[in-house]
Amino acid sequence: MLTFKETFWQLTRNKGRSQILLLAAAMLAGCVAFYLGNIRANEEAMADLAKSIDVQVVVANSTGENEAGLNIATVQHDNFLNNPYLKDFRDNAVYIAAFTEESRQRQVTSEDTSVIGVNSMECLWDVNECEFLEGYDESFLGGNEPLCIMYKLFAEQNGVELGDEVSFPLYQMKRQQGGSMEFNSVGEQTLKVIGIFDSFYSQDMYVPVQWLRDITEEQGVKFFYAYLYATIKDPMQLNHFKAGAMDMAFLEPNPDSRDEWAGITLVAKDQDFITVAEELGSNVRTFKQFQIPFLVMIVGLVVLAVFLIMRGSRRDMAIATSLGRPRLLVALSNFLAAFIAELLGCAIILPVMVLGAGLSFGGALMICGAFLACAALGNVLGLALILRFDAFTLLTATD
Numbered sequence: 127m128l129t130f131k132e133t134f135w136q137l138t139r140n141k142g143r144s145q146i147l148l149l150a151a152a153m154l155a156g157c158v159a160f161y162l163g164n165i166r167a168n169e170e171a172m173a174d175l176a177k178s179i180d181v182q183v184v185v186a187n188s189t190g191e192n193e194a195g196l197n198i199a200t201v202q203h204d205n206f207l208n209n210p211y212l213k214d215f216r217d218n219a220v221y222i223a224a225f226t227e228e229s230r231q232r233q234v235t236s237e238d239t240s241v242i243g244v245n246s247m248e249c250l251w252d253v254n255e256c257e258f259l260e261g262y263d264e265s266f267l268g269g270n271e272p273l274c275i276m277y278k279l280f281a282e283q284n285g286v287e288l289g290d291e292v293s294f295p296l297y298q299m300k301r302q303q304g305g306s307m308e309f310n311s312v313g314e315q316t317l318k319v320i321g322i323f324d325s326f327y328s329q330d331m332y333v334p335v336q337w338l339r340d341i342t343e344e345q346g347v348k349f350f351y352a353y354l355y356a357t358i359k360d361p362m363q364l365n366h367f368k369a370g371a372m373d374m375a376f377l378e379p380n381p382d383s384r385d386e387w388a389g390i391t392l393v394a395k396d397q398d399f400i401t402v403a404e405e406l407g408s409n410v411r412t413f414k415q416f417q418i419p420f421l422v423m424i425v426g427l428v429v430l431a432v433f434l435i436m437r438g439s440r441r442d443m444a445i446a447t448s449l450g451r452p453r454l455l456v457a458l459s460n461f462l463a464a465f466i467a468e469l470l471g472c473a474i475i476l477p478v479m480v481l482g483a484g485l486s487f488g489g490a491l492m493i494c495g496a497f498l499a500c501a502a503l504g505n506v507l508g509l510a511l512i513l514r515f516d517a518f519t520l521l522t523a524t525d
Contacts, residue, residue, distance in 0.1 A: 150431045151471025154424055155497040159479045161420055162493050165413045172406045176361045179402065182395040183212065183367070184355040187386055190379030190393050195220065197300060198351040198389030200339070205374035211367040212356040219243040219338050220352045222309065223294040223331070225284070234297050234309050241274075241296060243335030250332060256323035259288045266320065270336040275321030280330045290319050298342060300350060301387040312345045354389065361399050368394065421500055428468075428504025461505050468501045 184193045185206065198217075207215055224230045225239035244250065247264040256264070256275055266273050276286060286292060298310040317333065335351070342349040358364055371378075371392050379391045472494040479490035 145467075146431075148467045148471040148474070150428075151468035151497075151501060152475040153471075154427060154501075155472050155475045155494060156478070158421075158424060158497040158500070159475070159490065159493045161413065161417070162496065163479070163489070165410060165417070166489055168406050168409045168413070172403065172410065175399065175403055175406065179361065179399045181358040181361040181364060181399050182355055183358060184393050184395065185351075185353075185376075185389040186379065186391050186393045188377070188380055188383035188388060188390055189386075190381075190391050192386060193355075193393065194353050195301060195387070196350075196352055196389035197387050198354050199375075200349055200351075202375050202389065203351050203354055205376075206354060206356065209356075209367070209370070209374060211359055211363055211370075213359045214248075214357040215245065215354075216249050216356070217245055217335055217351050217354045218249055219335050219350065220299045221312075221338060222297045222299055223315075224297070225292070225294045225330075230295065234295075236299065236307055239280075239294070239331065240329040241331045241333060241338075242329045243333050243338035245335050250323075252325045252327050253323045254325055256321045257288070259320040262320040267332070267334050268336075269334050270340050271334065272315065272317050272337060273320050274317040274331045274333045275323050276319050277330050278322050278324045281319070281322055286319055288319060288322055292317055292319060296341075298347060298349075303384075303386060305386070310347045312342050312347055315341065351389070358394075358396075361396070361403075364394065364396055364399070421496070424497065424500045425504045425507070428501050429508045431504075431508070464505045464508075465498075465502060468498065468505075472498060 185196065185198050185202070186193045187196055203217065206212070219242070221241040221243065222234055222236060223239040223241045224234050229238050244267055246267055247253070247256075258264075258275075262273070274292075281287070293314060293316040296312050296315045298312055300308040300310060302308055317331075323332075339349045358367060374392075375390075376392045377390050379393065476490055476494060479493065480487055
């Protein structure tokens with residue numbers, strides 16, 4: 127009980143000393159908050175990076191330059207879709223229809239009616255709006271039914287309305303070396319028009335890509351996708367995904383290759399993510415590298431502050447010890463007085479950490495706890511230096 131009374135007496139009798147310790151504690155705790163807060167902020171930014179920056183993976187040709195209009199084999203497509211590191215798959219296949227009577231009477235060309243197979247409306251960047259037949263919606267693209275949506279202007283030019291069925295010879299378009307086209311017939315097909323879409327620039331018809339694949343393989347024709355991409359689920363697992371690329375029957379890009387149209391390589395659009403991740407990772411490593419020296423410096427500053435501020439109280443300490451008061455209890459009362467002042471300094475700076483620095487309340491408490499641990503050690507060392515005196519020598523010395 128006497129020790130706590132002495133502690134209170136130390137706080138109130140030496141108000142100036144207590145105020146200086148309080149302010150010093152607030153300033154040093156703010157420095158610790160700034161330092162450890164930077165580490166935490168960079169770590170949180172690293173954790174949130176995957177949500178803020180998407181990393182897309184695109185199938186490309188052997189040189190890694192062409193990403194559209196390719197010949198992507200079904201085995202590579204299926205391996206790609208089964209990859210556990212990928213999500214949000216998008217693919218398409220390009221076909222041509224001899225839709226008009228005139229086109230049926232001549233050899234089909236790439237200028238004829240376009241029929242594009244896709245697996246999602248997300249692939250249709252150029253579609254402004256689409257009016258669907260009652261009972262249907264955009265989910266049809268994920269199926270394999272003979273359904274289509276048609277470009278509004280094309281439908282008007284050919285007298286087609288919602289709910290109509292249209293029939294035409296359908297041809298697969300396959301690029302050859304040099305850029306020429308090979309057209310492979312997949313027979314006469316009949317589609318129900320379940321949607322009319324408007325667009326500033328568009329193909330004539332969109333159909334489910336799985337339906338195209340099914341009818342193509344039924345005709346004994348090898349099916350190819352023209353475009354294929356996905357998004358990495360967790361960009362932090364990017365290296366694991368790349369390491370398994372060979373297992374999906376894909377190769378590394380080869381700038382010297384002459385195969386222009388085979389979709390056999392993977393290109394990760396990861397430059398932005400890698401740049402930001404490396405910068406944040408470098409910041410975290412740098413801060414953590416100097417974390418221990420920084421905390422040692424804080425302890426040293428506390429030792430210096432306690433020594434300089436309490437040095438003037440050595441005579442009081444000497445009187446107490448000369449009267450039989452154990453040095454340990456004298457040190458304890460002064461330790462508690464200093465620690466309470468430092469605790470009050472943390473209480474003052476805590477709202478600033480939360481409101482000013484944007485730290486969470488729990489994070490600010492953790493930082494204050496780290497500072498108080500350093501302060502407690504500093505108090506012990508500072509008082510150990512101060513109490514290294516001979517009471518008789520100190521009391522009989524003259525100024």
